[in-house]
Amino acid sequence: MRTFGYTDFWFILEAAQWTVLLSIIAFIGGGIVGLLVALGRTAENRTALALSTGFIQIFRGTPLLLQLFLVFFGAPVLGLEINPWIAAALALTLNSGSFLGEIWRGCIQAIPRGQWEAADALGLSYRDKMRDVVLPQALKIAVPPTVGYLVQIVKGTSLAAIIGFTELTRAGQIINNATFQPMIVFSVVAVIYFFLCWPLSLLAAHMERRLSISRTR
Amino acid sequence: MNYDFQFGPVFDAWPLLLHGTWMTIQLSFLAMLIGLLVAVLCAWGKTAGPAPLRWLINVYIEIIRNTPFLVQLFFFFFALPAIGIRWSPYMAALVAMVVNLGAYATEIVRAGIESIPKGQIEAGLALNLSRIEIFRFVVLKPALRAIYPALTSQFILLMLASSVVSVISADDLTSVAANLQSETFRSFEIYIVVTGIYLALTLAFSYVFRVVFQHTLNYPDRR
Numbered sequence: 001m002r003t004f005g006y007t008d009f010w011f012i013l014e015a016a017q018w019t020v021l022l023s024i025i026a027f028i029g030g031g032i033v034g035l036l037v038a039l040g041r042t043a044e045n046r047t048a049l050a051l052s053t054g055f056i057q058i059f060r061g062t063p064l065l066l067q068l069f070l071v072f073f074g075a076p077v078l079g080l081e082i083n084p085w086i087a088a089a090l091a092l093t094l095n096s097g098s099f100l101g102e103i104w105r106g107c108i109q110a111i112p113r114g115q116w117e118a119a120d121a122l123g124l125s126y127r128d129k130m131r132d133v134v135l136p137q138a139l140k141i142a143v144p145p146t147v148g149y150l151v152q153i154v155k156g157t158s159l160a161a162i163i164g165f166t167e168l169t170r171a172g173q174i175i176n177n178a179t180f181q182p183m184i185v186f187s188v189v190a191v192i193y194f195f196l197c198w199p200l201s202l203l204a205a206h207m208e209r210r211l212s213i214s215r216t217r
Numbered sequence: 218m219n220y221d222f223q224f225g226p227v228f229d230a231w232p233l234l235l236h237g238t239w240m241t242i243q244l245s246f247l248a249m250l251i252g253l254l255v256a257v258l259c260a261w262g263k264t265a266g267p268a269p270l271r272w273l274i275n276v277y278i279e280i281i282r283n284t285p286f287l288v289q290l291f292f293f294f295f296a297l298p299a300i301g302i303r304w305s306p307y308m309a310a311l312v313a314m315v316v317n318l319g320a321y322a323t324e325i326v327r328a329g330i331e332s333i334p335k336g337q338i339e340a341g342l343a344l345n346l347s348r349i350e351i352f353r354f355v356v357l358k359p360a361l362r363a364i365y366p367a368l369t370s371q372f373i374l375l376m377l378a379s380s381v382v383s384v385i386s387a388d389d390l391t392s393v394a395a396n397l398q399s400e401t402f403r404s405f406e407i408y409i410v411v412t413g414i415y416l417a418l419t420l421a422f423s424y425v426f427r428v429v430f431q432h433t434l435n436y437p438d439r440r
Contacts, residue, residue: 061419063380065391066412073404077220151283158285162384169287182295190284190292197283 004179009188015171016192022157022167026092027150033097038104039130052101059098065159067091072163088160096153103149107142108134144211148204151197158193168192226401227410237393238414244389245376248311252318252375253326253368259319260326261352274323281320286378289313294385310382310389318375325367329360362434369426373419380415390414 040052059067068091075082111134119129161170172189176182227234263274281289293316294309304312333356341355361368383391394411398404 058416061377061416062412063377063391063415065380065383066408066415069408070405070412073408077405079220155283155285158287159381161287162381169285169291172288172291176291176295182291182299186288186292186296190280190288193284193288194280198279201279201283 002179004175004181004184008175008179008185012168012171012175012185012188013192015166016168016196018165018167019154019157019169019193020196022088022092022160022165023150023154025089026096026153026157029089029093030096030100030153033093034100034104037097037101038108041101041105042108056098056102059095060102064091064095064156065162067095068159068163084160084163084165087163088157088165092153092156092160095156096149099149099152100146103145104138104142107138107145110141111137141211144204144207147200147207151200151204154197154200155193220405222406223403224406224410226403227397227406230397230401233393233397234390234410234414237388237390237411238418240388240393241376241379241390241418244307244311244314244382244387245372245379248314248318248375248379249372251311252315252322255315255319256322256326257357259323260330263323263327264330278320278323281317282324286313286317287381287384289317290382290385306382306385306387309385310379310387313382314375314379317378318371321371322368325364325371326360328367329364330356332363333360358434365426365430365434369423372426373422376418376422377415 037052037055040048041056043049043052068088071091071094072082072084072087075087115133115137116129119133124133157167158169160167161173164170166174168189172185176185179185259274259277262270266274290310290313293313294306297309298304337355337359338351341351346355379389380391382389383395386392390411394407397407401407
């Protein structure tokens with residue numbers, strides 16, 4: 001047993017980069033999945049609607065931890081070699097895809113009906129209508145809640161610790177097992193998470209206020 | 218794919234799974250009730266309390282909302298016993314869930330309170346209601362009605378997040394699954410079944426919330 005020192009702090013801080021990297025991957029992957037889901041949820045095509053609704057129902061209706069376990073223990077069943085890193089990235093991508101999809105569906109549906117009808121009246125194809133009329137306007141209102149959701153993604157990456165991926169939380173557990181000073185160790189871990197998430201929370205709140213001002217004007 | 222699915226050992230353990238499901242429901246329900254109480258008190262403090270109290274409540278909310286639940290759980294289970302507060306995994310899990318929900322629900326309840334028009338409170342004053350009566354009947358009930366959808370989806374998120382308490386073996390559904398897995402080695406089958414149970418719980422919770430709404434808050438609204 002040793003006391004918590006500078007090298008331990010450095011070990012935890014270094015592990016935080018994996019938290020950041022995992023969050024970025026989950027956000028990019030989740031963004032792609034989320035866009036598809038949001039388009040499916042607003043589509044007139046019955047199959048697309050049913051598939052995306054089912055996807056959202058399942059991924060928002062079950063715990064992220066269980067999704068992580070299913071990917072981690074399910075991949076070998078399909079004959080795939082998988083490590084905690086890939087399992088975490090995949091589960092977080094699917095999970096944030098479902099939440100972002102539902103957020104963005106709301107933003108797409110918030111675009112006034114008249115805009116859709118105008119695009120139809122101009123004879124735009126579905127692709128042009130979405131790309132040039134609906135999505136650019138939806139993007140503007142989607143940014144604040146998306147930044148807010150980033151906080152959830154960062155916090156969600158902590159669950160990767162449970163399947164043994166050494167990110168911030170797991171690093172804290174490892175150092176705690178060595179030093180047995182949980183008070184200091186988990187305070188340090190919490191403070192690092194806080195300074196990763198708090199700026200994002202503030203930014204999201206700031207953007208939301210600006211958006212609501214520009215709307216009332 | 219040549220994997221031989223064996224759900225037998227999972228279904229043989231149904232009494233354990235049932236017990237785990239009940240524990241998850243119980244834990245979520247208790248955390249929900251106490252957490253809502255905490256949230257109402259904090260929301261009241263935040264809208265009507267003195268400045269230092271408002272500041273304190275804000276610090277609490279920001280800390281909880283910007284750190285992961287897992288780290289909060291470790292804090293309650295490992296760090297607090299180190300300074301002399303000893304409790305069982307179940308108590309640590311319950312306290313962590315209450316503290317977590319309290320922070321999120323405070324902001325929701327506060328938004329509801331602020332949605333009440335000032336004229337409505339003044340009408341209460343004109344009717345000579347006491348401060349407590351005004352808060353209970355004129356502010357809280359319509360506020361709860363306004364925030365009901367946000368609040369209930371937060372409850373469901375809490376129920377799903379409760380799976381995390383299995384890491385301190387708090388005897389919930391996911392820890393039952395983890396124990397079964399180490400006995401039978403049918404991890405994939407177990408987690409499929411347990412994920413299905415959680416999905417059923419989510420659907421059941423939202424059904425119950427809908428029924429409760431129709432029976433308690435569904436009064437005619439003139440707006």
